[in-house]
Amino acid sequence: MTKLALAWSRFETSAKSLPNHGSRDWTGGKGRILGRKIAMRFMTKAGPVIALEDLDIEIQPGEFLALLGPSGCGKSTLLNLIAGILKPTSGTITIDGALVHGPNPGCGIVFQHHSLFPWMSVLENVAFGPRMLGHADPIGTARTFLTLVGLEQHAKAWPAGLSGGMQQRVGIARALATYPPVLVMDEPFGALDAQTRSIMQDELLKIWSQFRTTVVFVTHDIEEAIFLADRVIVMKTLPGGIKHEVAIEMPRPRELSIIKSDQFNFYRSQVFELIREETLKVFRRQK
Amino acid sequence: MLRHVVGRFNLQNWVWAVGGISLFLSLWTAASLKIDNAVLLPDPFSVVQGFVSLVHDGTLESDVTASMRRVLGGFALASFAAVPLALLMAFSRRVGLLLSPIITFLRPIPPIAWIPIAILWFGIGDPPSYFITAVAAFFPIFINTYAGGHSVRPEHVHAARSLGAGSKALFARIYLPSAMPMIATGLRIGLGQSWMAVVTAELIAAHSGLGYMIQANRLALETGLVLVGMCVIGVLGACMSVLLEVLERRVLVPWKMT
Numbered sequence: 001m002t003k004l005a006l007a008w009s010r011f012e013t014s015a016k017s018l019p020n021h022g023s024r025d026w027t028g029g030k031g032r033i034l035g036r037k038i039a040m041r042f043m044t045k046a047g048p049v050i051a052l053e054d055l056d057i058e059i060q061p062g063e064f065l066a067l068l069g070p071s072g073c074g075k076s077t078l079l080n081l082i083a084g085i086l087k088p089t090s091g092t093i094t095i096d097g098a099l100v101h102g103p104n105p106g107c108g109i110v111f112q113h114h115s116l117f118p119w120m121s122v123l124e125n126v127a128f129g130p131r132m133l134g135h136a137d138p139i140g141t142a143r144t145f146l147t148l149v150g151l152e153q154h155a156k157a158w159p160a161g162l163s164g165g166m167q168q169r170v171g172i173a174r175a176l177a178t179y180p181p182v183l184v185m186d187e188p189f190g191a192l193d194a195q196t197r198s199i200m201q202d203e204l205l206k207i208w209s210q211f212r213t214t215v216v217f218v219t220h221d222i223e224e225a226i227f228l229a230d231r232v233i234v235m236k237t238l239p240g241g242i243k244h245e246v247a248i249e250m251p252r253p254r255e256l257s258i259i260k261s262d263q264f265n266f267y268r269s270q271v272f273e274l275i276r277e278e279t280l281k282v283f284r285r286q287k
Numbered sequence: 288m289l290r291h292v293v294g295r296f297n298l299q300n301w302v303w304a305v306g307g308i309s310l311f312l313s314l315w316t317a318a319s320l321k322i323d324n325a326v327l328l329p330d331p332f333s334v335v336q337g338f339v340s341l342v343h344d345g346t347l348e349s350d351v352t353a354s355m356r357r358v359l360g361g362f363a364l365a366s367f368a369a370v371p372l373a374l375l376m377a378f379s380r381r382v383g384l385l386l387s388p389i390i391t392f393l394r395p396i397p398p399i400a401w402i403p404i405a406i407l408w409f410g411i412g413d414p415p416s417y418f419i420t421a422v423a424a425f426f427p428i429f430i431n432t433y434a435g436g437h438s439v440r441p442e443h444v445h446a447a448r449s450l451g452a453g454s455k456a457l458f459a460r461i462y463l464p465s466a467m468p469m470i471a472t473g474l475r476i477g478l479g480q481s482w483m484a485v486v487t488a489e490l491i492a493a494h495s496g497l498g499y500m501i502q503a504n505r506l507a508l509e510t511g512l513v514l515v516g517m518c519v520i521g522v523l524g525a526c527m528s529v530l531l532e533v534l535e536r537r538v539l540v541p542w543k544m545t
Contacts, residue, residue, distance in 0.1 A: 083445070083449065084449075085445050102448060103445045103446075103448035103449040104448070104449065104451075105449065105450065105451040107449060108449055108450075109445060109446055109449045111442050111445075111446070113442070114440050114442045114443065115442065115446065117443060117446075117447075117460075117461070117464070118542055118543075118544060119464035119465075119467070119540075119542045120542075128447070128450050128452075128460075129450035129451055132447075132450050132451035132452045132453075132456055133450075133451040158542045158543040160542070160543040160544055161543055174446075174450070175449075175450075178450060178451065180449075
């Protein structure tokens with residue numbers, strides 16, 4: 001762990017020369033996401049679909065943001081726009097002032113499925129990013145990050161030999177090994193059973209507390225969003241966009257037991273009502 | 288199918304396999320006793336005798352070597368042409384559009400139909416046989432590689448680019464391994480096709496090899512030796528298929544798949 005801290009402090013000093021805007025500058029002010037007047041339309045056989053319309057968003061450096069909403073609300077679309085996987089029909093997205101075009105090392109990605117490269121060992125998967133970016137000692141970095149997610153003894157295994165939860169931990173280690181200012185996660189625990197999911201959420205917060213990289217986390221699980229995030233954005237449908245934001249003012253580090261607290265319950269019922277409205281809206285339209 | 292035979296050693300599987308071979312041999316013996324005509328159907332024992340005599344006078348070895356050389360040569364030519372071409376067509380839309388009509392048109396032509404033109408171009412002997420085995424192996428390798436070139440997952444491409452991979456690394460480390468299982472399948476089928484084609488080519492366009500040996504012995508009414516040739520072809524073909532499967536699992540596609 002000391003090796004990791006060392007690597008991180010090196011990274012931080014190199015980042016300090018950059019302009020510092022945010023109020024919470026855990027990453028030396030890196031990882032500010034700014035989206036202006038974003039619109040996204042898809043053409044389908046049934047006609048044009050407006051996935052997002054006139055959306056403005058600002059995410060602070062080091063903020064943990066959850067995008068929550070029923071399916072079809074454009075939450076994954078927004079995440080893919082931030083990651084550069086999709087291009088907006090109109091509007092702009094910048095990370096630290098640089099326009100996003102295409103996936104780039106400024107933004108790490110963790111998917112729900114098929115995250116890892118099955119033809120590389122677990123260790124080589126994690127070493128891939130540092131190797132591509134020409135960092136010194138990619139294998140050493142990979143070992144450090146595998147230790148961080150508790151999988152150093154599986155370094156030589158093929159990804160297919162690991163359980164779903166372990167694969168996602170490797171995916172997180174791989175995405176973090178290049179020290180990206182932003183990390184986007186598209187329902188990373190969506191395919192895991194409830195027990196594993198809860199452990200993974202706890203693990204993710206512990207890991208994130210050492211990095212404080214900006215995280216954009218897409219989920220349709222209300223409790224997951226509230227437990228993890230500094231801010232939950234509830235998305236709306238038809239047309240897709242932001243319905244409401246809820247700032248989650250609960251102290252960190254957060255223990256799993258907080259989901260039983262009154263404050264957590266308050267947030268849960270608030271968010272539940274917001275999502276229920278949206279789901280009913282879709283339901284009525286279908287009738 | 289072969290995975291049962293070459294898989295982890297399992298006594299019960301082997302007992303069944305040996306049982307199957309014994310059943311085949313006893314049916315053959317019964318049939319040859321019933322027919323009682325060594326020209327129409329010799330019994331297994333006289334085939335073994337024929338095999339021993341051909342091994343002793345050295346002709347079997349030279350025929351096997353000749354056929355093997357043609358198969359491996361043609362197969363290598365086909366692999367080196369088909370794999371890069373198919374990958375190029377999969378990755379470049381323009382090259383794909385340009386070449387796919389030619390491929391679509393050439394593909395249904397069976398290797399045998401190429402033999403007359405191969406003799407006209409290359410004469411009799413090794414060169415037309417190389418040509419025919421290469422043609423036979425080319426299309427299975429090409430078609431599987433082409434499909435493999437399209438099988439890359441977008442998630443892998445996005446993840447690789449977000450980790451800093453440029454287009455060269457994307458090709459070598461993401462597209463190529465994604466296509467590799469399909470390439471390996473293509474190579475396996477291509478080798479089988481090539482092996483079948485060599486016999487056909489040698490029946491007509493060569494003065495050596497197992498195909499020629501079968502043809503010569505047919506004319507001499509040495510049916511026992513014809514069957515020796517056929518059995519050797521069968522056994523060698525199976526061996527090559529198994530070897531390639533081992534190569535696939537050890538070298539080409541060593542990773543575990545879900």
